[in-house]
Amino acid sequence: DAGITQSPRYKITETGRQVTLMCHQTWSHSYMFWYRQDLGHGLRLIYYSAAADITDKGEVPDGYVVSRSKTENFPLTLESATRSQTSVYFCASTLAATYEQYFGPGTRLTVT
Amino acid sequence: AQKITQTQPGMFVQEKEAVTLDCTYDTSDPSYGLFWYKQPSSGEMIFLIYQGSYDQQNATEGRYSLNFQKARKSANLVISASQLGDSAMYFCAMRELYNQGGKLIFGQGTELSVKP
Numbered sequence: 001d002a003g004i005t006q007s008p009r010y011k012i013t014e015t016g017r018q019v020t021l022m023c024h025q026t027w028s029h030s031y032m033f034w035y036r037q038d039l040g041h042g043l044r045l046i047y048y049s050a051a052a053d054i055t056d057k058g059e060v061p062d063g064y065v066v067s068r069s070k071t072e073n074f075p076l077t078l079e080s081a082t083r084s085q086t087s088v089y090f091c092a093s094t095l096a097a098t099y100e101q102y103f104g105p106g107t108r109l110t111v112t
Numbered sequence: 113a114q115k116i117t118q119t120q121p122g123m124f125v126q127e128k129e130a131v132t133l134d135c136t137y138d139t140s141d142p143s144y145g146l147f148w149y150k151q152p153s154s155g156e157m158i159f160l161i162y163q164g165s166y167d168q169q170n171a172t173e174g175r176y177s178l179n180f181q182k183a184r185k186s187a188n189l190v191i192s193a194s195q196l197g198d199s200a201m202y203f204c205a206m207r208e209l210y211n212q213g214g215k216l217i218f219g220q221g222t223e224l225s226v227k228p
Contacts, residue, residue, distance in 0.1 A: 031214050042203060042218040043157075050214075058215060090157060094214060100147060101216060103157035 003027075006091050006104040014112055019078045021107050023091030031094045032074040033101065034058075034066065036087040043090065049074055081111045114139050116206050118219035125194045126227050132179070133189040133222045135204030144208050146187040147216065148178065151201040160202075163187060191224075199226045 004025040013019050023032065030051050035043040035058075045058030047066040055066050063085060065077045074093075078085055088108050092101040115138040125131035137146065148160040163171045163178045171178045179188040191198055201223050205216040 033215065035218075040220065042220040043205075043216075044218070045215050048215055088155070092157075092216075096214070100159045100162055101214075102159070103149075106155050106157075 004091060004093055004102055004104040006089075006107050008107060009105065010108050012110045012112060013081050015081060015083060017081050019081050019109065021076045021078075021089055021091075021109070023074045023076070023104060025072055025074075025091075025093045025102075025104075027093065027095070027102075028071055029093035029095050029102075030071070031096070031101075032068065033092040033094075034064075034074070034076045035090045035092065036060065036085075037090060037106075038087050046076065046089075078109075081109075083111050085109065086111045114141075114206060114208060114217045116204055116217050116219035118204055118222050120222045121220075122223045122225070124225050124227060125191075127196060128193055130190060130192045131194055131224065133191070133202050133204075133224065135187045135189065135219060137185050137187060137204075137206050139185075139206065139208060141208040144206055146178070146180070147205040147207070148176070148187075148189045149203045149205060150198075151203065151221070152197075153200070157203075161189070194226045196226050196228060199224060 007022045033048040034046040049055045049068045091104040094101045117136045144165045146163045150158045161173045161176045175192045177190045201221045203221045204219040
């Protein structure tokens with residue numbers, strides 16, 4: 001499919017488990033981002049990447065790990081999930097820093 | 113530090129009327145961009161409109177316009193002729209253009225309800 005996709009769309013996991021959320025874009029955009037959306041906080045940046053093999057922390061990076069070996073993929077891993085990481089996670093991409101960001105459909109993650 | 117403030121948690125508007133959603137921002141960078149996104153109940157984030165800090169005219173996209181007042185650091189979204197389908201969360205966001213890797217800082221959002 002063209003565009004930006006996320007998988008899974010819904011995930012329930014237990015505290016302490018490792019979870020990986022996938023993000024794939026078909027536009028060859030240089031920049032990719034992970035945000036989390038919580039009630040009362042809007043969207044907050046977790047990590048971002050300016051290109052393959054270049055990643056940097058955002059506002060709320062603790063407990064998350066990212067990698068970007070290929071331009072089109074930007075997986076987000078929760079190494080040991082906690083209840084506070086229950087959230088909706090959005091991946092986004094953009095061609096360049098001056099352009100608008102395109103968002104994936106989101107992944108709703110519940111940690112029990 | 114960058115900051116985006118949306119002071120209206122919820123707004124109501126009658127169908128076919130215009131509505132203004134407020135957004136103020138704070139940045140020390142002279143080069144920045146301001147965005148509005150719509151999030152309907154289905155959850156996706158939809159880009160609506162963009163305003164650059166050096167743009168001379170207010171941005172417009174169909175029924176959406178951005179009332180950009182640089183001295184006041186405000187970037188209010190105006191929706192004309194509201195439709196039922198405009199009921200959604202609306203987020204204002206800012207990006208400092210030449211650093212920070214293109215990151216967006218979001219406000220907390222305004223929930224708009226359009227009444228028939």
